Amino acid sequence: MKTISISLAAMVAALLAVPAGAQEHMGHDHGQMDMDHNSNSPRQEEQICTADLRIASWATGSGTSRLPGWEGTPGGECIGEASHHSSGGIHIMPGDDWMLMAHGWVQANYTDHRGPRGDDKFYATSMAMLTAQKDFGGAKLELRSMLSLEPAMEPQGYPNLFATGETAGGEPLVDRQHPHDLFMELAARLDVDVAPGTSLFLYGGPVGEPALGPSAFMHRGSAGYNPEPPITHHWFDSTHITYGVVTAGVASSRWQVEASAFRGAEPDEARWDIETPKLDSWSARVTWNPTPNWAAQVSHGFIKEPEATHAGENEHRTTVSIHYANRRLKAMGAFSAKNRDPGDTLTAWLAEANYDLTDHHKLFARIENVKNDELFHDHADPLHDRAFRVTKLQGGYAWTTPLGDSPFALSVGGSMSAYIKPDALDAAYGNNPWGYTLFTRLSLGH
Numbered sequence: 531m532k533t534i535s536i537s538l539a540a541m542v543a544a545l546l547a548v549p550a551g552a553q554e555h556m557g558h559d560h561g562q563m564d565m566d567h568n569s570n571s572p573r574q575e576e577q578i579c580t581a582d583l584r585i586a587s588w589a590t591g592s593g594t595s596r597l598p599g600w601e602g603t604p605g606g607e608c609i610g611e612a613s614h615h616s617s618g619g620i621h622i623m624p625g626d627d628w629m630l631m632a633h634g635w636v637q638a639n640y641t642d643h644r645g646p647r648g649d650d651k652f653y654a655t656s657m658a659m660l661t662a663q664k665d666f667g668g669a670k671l672e673l674r675s676m677l678s679l680e681p682a683m684e685p686q687g688y689p690n691l692f693a694t695g696e697t698a699g700g701e702p703l704v705d706r707q708h709p710h711d712l713f714m715e716l717a718a719r720l721d722v723d724v725a726p727g728t729s730l731f732l733y734g735g736p737v738g739e740p741a742l743g744p745s746a747f748m749h750r751g752s753a754g755y756n757p758e759p760p761i762t763h764h765w766f767d768s769t770h771i772t773y774g775v776v777t778a779g780v781a782s783s784r785w786q787v788e789a790s791a792f793r794g795a796e797p798d799e800a801r802w803d804i805e806t807p808k809l810d811s812w813s814a815r816v817t818w819n820p821t822p823n824w825a826a827q828v829s830h831g832f833i834k835e836p837e838a839t840h841a842g843e844n845e846h847r848t849t850v851s852i853h854y855a856n857r858r859l860k861a862m863g864a865f866s867a868k869n870r871d872p873g874d875t876l877t878a879w880l881a882e883a884n885y886d887l888t889d890h891h892k893l894f895a896r897i898e899n900v901k902n903d904e905l906f907h908d909h910a911d912p913l914h915d916r917a918f919r920v921t922k923l924q925g926g927y928a929w930t931t932p933l934g935d936s937p938f939a940l941s942v943g944g945s946m947s948a949y950i951k952p953d954a955l956d957a958a959y960g961n962n963p964w965g966y967t968l969f970t971r972l973s974l975g976h
């Protein structure tokens with residue numbers, strides 16, 4: 531509860547920081563969003579969007595990733611017919627073309643994963659995003675920060691059967707989700723127009739996300755209410771917190787092509803600090819946004835020694851993802867191949883969706899399938915280093931409501947999970963491991 535109250539205090543502080551006389555706008559999903567929309571697109575001259583023309587061709591995901599225009603913060607030119615906006619949060623224009631935006635959430639969770647390797651835990655997850663944008667006419671600068679108070683939880687993180695990745699106490703975390711670092715992003719992005727509808731961009735900072743994989747799970751509408759991180763996190767989006775990133779690219783409303791240099795090592799278990807940036811790894815990504823409903827990306831990266839406990843082991847990661855979004859449905863299908871060098875190639879796929887029955891009632895689901903050889907890290911174990919293909923099936927429901935006229939929303943929900951696994955894992959995991967998570971979330975913006 532301490533974490534929650536600290537995060538709440540931070541949010542309230544952000545609210546109080548609104549300068550007197552500032553031109554201010556607050557809203558949630560269905561508020562009056564004209565100003566937000568007009569100020570978020572990268573190219574001012576393309577932003578004359580009437581009330582009937584408000585769907586951007588793409589939206590900003592985590593790092594430089596793109597989502598369908600129906601999700602999150604609009605990025606591209608306005609096309610389409612319906613009127614919708616979901617970024618919400620607090621948007622302030624103190625003048626001089628600077629636009630300040632605050633979004634975030636704190637979530638209290640109780641999870642119980644059953645079976646011999648299961649565990650139960652009450653814990654809090656949180657994220658705050660503060661962004662400042664300035665338009666220079668022909669160029670746009672964005673300063674981005676993203677913070678989490680998850681380092682306040684115990685270093686072993688929280689139960690998540692069959693999840694692996696990162697360490698605590700020098701030991702690899704298995705059947706746990708690691709806490710995220712205090713600094714999830716400290717980065718800047720500069721877009722310079724080079725032709726009508728086309729810009730060159732440079733993104734980077736001491737903490738950022740390279741051009742690799744789909745947008746991280748906490749930024750995808752398809753995972754918007756799902757309280758459990760994917761067990762394929764370290765196949766798709768584990769590079770979302772990287773100490774040292776430089777990305778350069780070309781962006782148009784339909785296409786984005788980009789390449790990154792970054793530090794391969796995953797964050798260490800000291801989660802309050804900023805680790806020494808390095809540029810020893812690289813990646814490249816092509817993203818296509820054919821319509822505001824669709825986004826697709828292909829990316830490949832070389833990651834130098836990502837895991838602290840596997841020195842000398844590099845990774846060649848290839849991912850493909852397709853995202854769909856409309857007024858009610860947000861969905862993603864993705865595939866990843868992790869080719870360890872030296873070592874085997876381990877593949878994973880993931881399909882997830884969020885469906886709004888109404889503005890208040892949400893259904894969500896996820897199916898993951900992954901071949902993992904890190905479930906038994908004890909060298910004496912006969913199953914050590916053996917790869918097992920596991921499927922996780924998860925379904926859930928959330929109820930959400932805006933809190934009066936404030937930009938805050940409250941959500942309550944839960945999910946249940948079941949697994950399909952080889953018989954060889956029965957002794958360790960029991961015949962039928964399963965689990966559930968209950969949560970309540972206070973969010974500023976979506």
Ligand SMILES: [Cu+2]
Pocket residue numbers: 710763767768770
């Ligand atoms: Cu993560």
